[in-house]
Structure formats: C-alpha cells, structure tokens
Amino acid sequence: MQPLSILIIGVGKLGQESGQRLIAAGHRLTFVEKDHQLAQNAREIFGNRIFLGDGCDPKVLEQAGISTAQVIIAATGDDEDNLIIAELAHHIYAVQSVLTRVNRPENQWLFTAHRGVDSAFCPVSMAADFIKAEIDKQADKIQG
C-alpha cells in the first residue's frame, strides 16, 4: 500500500488514537487543532506535525498543507465545524477523500455527499449499535 498524505482536524482522543495507528501503518500525517492546550498535549506525541489554528479557516488549512492532502479527517467535537471542513476540503481544495466524525447522532442526516462528505462515522451510534448487538447476544445466552 502506498503511503497517503492525511490531514486530521481535531486532536482529541479520536484524532490522536487514529493518528497514531495511521502513522504506524506508514502514512504521512498532519494535524490541526484550535485549542491551545490540546495542541500542546498532542505535540508531545506528534511533534511539529501539529498546527495550532481553526480548521474552518482556509488560511490555516493551507498552512497545514491541504492542497497536497489526499485524505482529510474532520474529527472535531463540533458538527458544524466538521461540515464546514468537509465543504472546504471537497469543493475548494478537491481533497480526494473526506471522512467526517458525527458527534450528535441526530445530525447524521446532514453529512451527505453534496456537502462534500465521502464517509461519516458517529462514534456514539457505533458504540450504541455495539451495545445493542452485545445485549442481544447476552440475552440469547442468559435466556437460552
């Protein structure tokens, strides 16, 4: 597999965890974080690959190298921000693949292809689906 240039917006737990795995898999990662403290913490892991700034600001995205990124992951804790990042990445910077995090399950319907989203994932829904499936299994075991 060829290494990809990947830009992650938001280095909360999700951004950090996926960033570490992708680096271990050999990809080239860059990060943008607007919170000073979070950026500072992430520098301890990712060094100078962290850019401090608002990922919804085109100037910040350009500094972080969006024009050469092949994949962008909008992983902030704010759904509006993630949607704006997707719009900019897809429609203005022609990033080939746009992944977005959905924070509130009820916002899932907003994350569509015409807003620049290639793939959206909602950690809350994913965990809830897992719990539901797990309970179904347990119920079979307990009652069966």
Added chain:
Amino acid sequence: MNIIIIGCGRVGARLASLLSSSGHSVVVIDKNPEAFERLERSFKGKTIEGVGFDRKTLIEAGIEHADALAAVTNGDNSNIVVASVAAQDFHVPRVVARINDPVRAEIFPKLGITTISSTLWTSGRIFEYLVSPELHNVFSVGSAGVQLYEFEVQNVLVDRNVQDLNVANEIRVVAITREGVGFIPVLGSVFKRRDRVLVAVDTRSIDKLKAMLGLSN
C-alpha cells in the same frame, strides 16, 4: 412571504421586526428562549426554541413551505450549515447567511451560498464615510463587484453632458433626481447643479470615478 430567521440576537430581532411590520409571516428560531425578549412587542410572528439545523425544528418552523430563510446567529459555521440545508435539502428559494469572517464570506458564495458579511459591509461603509463623504454607496451588487453610488453634482460636472461620465464596462449613470423628481437620463441629458446622481461603478473603477468628479485625494 413566509420567512424563517435563525438567531434572535440584535440582527435577528431587528430583522424579524422589520419583516413582521411589513406584513410578512415570520418564524424566529433561537436555542436560547431569553433571546426572544429582544423582539419588539408589536412582533406578530412565531418563535421556536431550538437549534437551527435540527430537522424537526426546521420542519416545525415550516421550512417546507418557506419562501426565504436568513441564518443570522453569531456563529459563522452554524449559519453556513443552516443556509446549505435550507437551499440544498429544502429548496428554499431565497437563503442568506450572515458571516463575520471575511475569508469565509468570500469563499462560500462560490459554493452557492449567499453571504452577507457584517465585517466587510461595516468596514466598507466606515471607510467611505471617512475617505469620500461626497460619494455615498447605496447598494453593492453581487459580492460587491459592482457598486451603486449617489452623489450631488458639483462644479466640475455642471452643464456637462451625462454621456461624458459613462465609461464602457466601468461607469454608468443610472438615474438622476432633479428637484425631487427622478428620471433616467437620455442621449443629450445634461447635469444641473444640485442634481442627485445614481451611478453604477465597477468596484475596481471607483478611483477613476472619483477623479472624474474631482474628488481624488
């Protein structure tokens, strides 16, 4: 018209009152119910507590039959998302987003979202007031590519042919108000002292217009 306003801050409340008092049917959405206290007592529209891009809230506000929507919260990103939802998902014919950040205000029109930037607009008006008080901007066309200006005829132009001020693709005299009566100039019209002149100018040619009016610094 059925109009939905997202955000009941100073701008939203003022806009709601303007529209309501001119006979439109208005629904205002804000996540903070206390914001509705800003509405004038004469406001006849409806208020809904909720988030502007929440599907249920928008449907409750009647977005499926809305003629227009204005997203005027103080969050640029929320305004862009709501405007995009209204235009693309619900096909509301007239949608506008208020954007403070001048960079985003210039980018999102390219994606089909009409924006009004308080920052660009206000600084532009203040600039003009400070630098060229004789020339009043009355309207910006599109993303300010063309401006409509109004000025009073001064010495330089008195008795000159209106045609002399027109420059192809750059400057065009649109209308003249003379002693309170407006008219559209024809071939051979001549400027008189105290005429109020409405002129359309390509934004890049404003200095040229000023020079022609003898206003350049």
